[in-house]
Amino acid sequence: MWRSVARAQRIGRAAWRGGPQAWGRGPGVDLAERGRLRAAGMQEADAQELDARQAQLLSEMCIVVDADDRRVGADTKRNCHLNANIDRGLLHRAFSVFLFDADDRLLLQQRSDAKITFPGCFTNSCCSHPLSTPRELDEAEAIGVRRAAQRRLEAELGIPMEEVPPEDMSYLTRIHYKAQSDGLWGEHEIDYILFLRKSVTVNPDPNEIKSHCYVTKEELKALLKKAACGEIKLTPWFQIIADAFLFKWWDNLDHLDQFVDHKKIHRM
Numbered sequence: 001m002w003r004s005v006a007r008a009q010r011i012g013r014a015a016w017r018g019g020p021q022a023w024g025r026g027p028g029v030d031l032a033e034r035g036r037l038r039a040a041g042m043q044e045a046d047a048q049e050l051d052a053r054q055a056q057l058l059s060e061m062c063i064v065v066d067a068d069d070r071r072v073g074a075d076t077k078r079n080c081h082l083n084a085n086i087d088r089g090l091l092h093r094a095f096s097v098f099l100f101d102a103d104d105r106l107l108l109q110q111r112s113d114a115k116i117t118f119p120g121c122f123t124n125s126c127c128s129h130p131l132s133t134p135r136e137l138d139e140a141e142a143i144g145v146r147r148a149a150q151r152r153l154e155a156e157l158g159i160p161m162e163e164v165p166p167e168d169m170s171y172l173t174r175i176h177y178k179a180q181s182d183g184l185w186g187e188h189e190i191d192y193i194l195f196l197r198k199s200v201t202v203n204p205d206p207n208e209i210k211s212h213c214y215v216t217k218e219e220l221k222a223l224l225k226k227a228a229c230g231e232i233k234l235t236p237w238f239q240i241i242a243d244a245f246l247f248k249w250w251d252n253l254d255h256l257d258q259f260v261d262h263k264k265i266h267r268m
Helices: 031-047 050-056 141-157 217-228 236-250
Strands: 061-065 071-076 092-100 108-109 126-127 169-179 186-198 208-216 265-267
Touching: 031 265, 092 141, 092 236, 108 141, 108 217, 126 141, 126 265, 141 169, 141 186, 169 236, 186 236, 217 236
Parallel strands: 092 186, 169 265
Antiparallel strands: 061 071, 061 092, 092 108, 092 126, 108 208, 169 186
């Protein structure tokens, strides 16, 4: 049964005036044109009512990468999620956690209505971004990404950090996808896939999560059918992963090593 979290309320308007920017100087990127698009996107975003807490998070610095996941700089979460910038090629690093309990049920969440991208959509256990900080920039064995996942599992789901140490997470592979949430906001990410199998304490933040539930494979298949009929909405990355990979991984939770591929980036 889905467990609802108190509905997050949208509070006023967030006034942002930009901040430190550091895009990579990739090929084919015109700096003057990039600035014009960014300014236009900022003006439109400033005019949009945003939840105050979610708007604060837009100043976080994401890791900007090229198509091969090589770090080329950093930029705000806000700039990384504006469609005007995405259309010019701005790409950032992200992760998706799939958390299974002792009965091999998958924890799903429904994103809160306060979320700026894909509000109210159903998705995997936790999805977010490593930040451009020393702890989360460390690329050895994707430890920085796994530290970021630990941080966000606590922030979104209230899971104590000691219950989800980075070494317990299995990093399988990466996917590269792009999707619009609406006319202003979207996603363009290289997404690290992390699997975690253990019993945890869950106490979600209602500003992040509207509802949550552990599901079996058959229950997820029923949910996917509802999404196909338009009864519910899924995040695009979860839809992609569920369609292409999830069930074969789920069938082999005791043998995930066969799916580990840290060289390939799946272009979706």
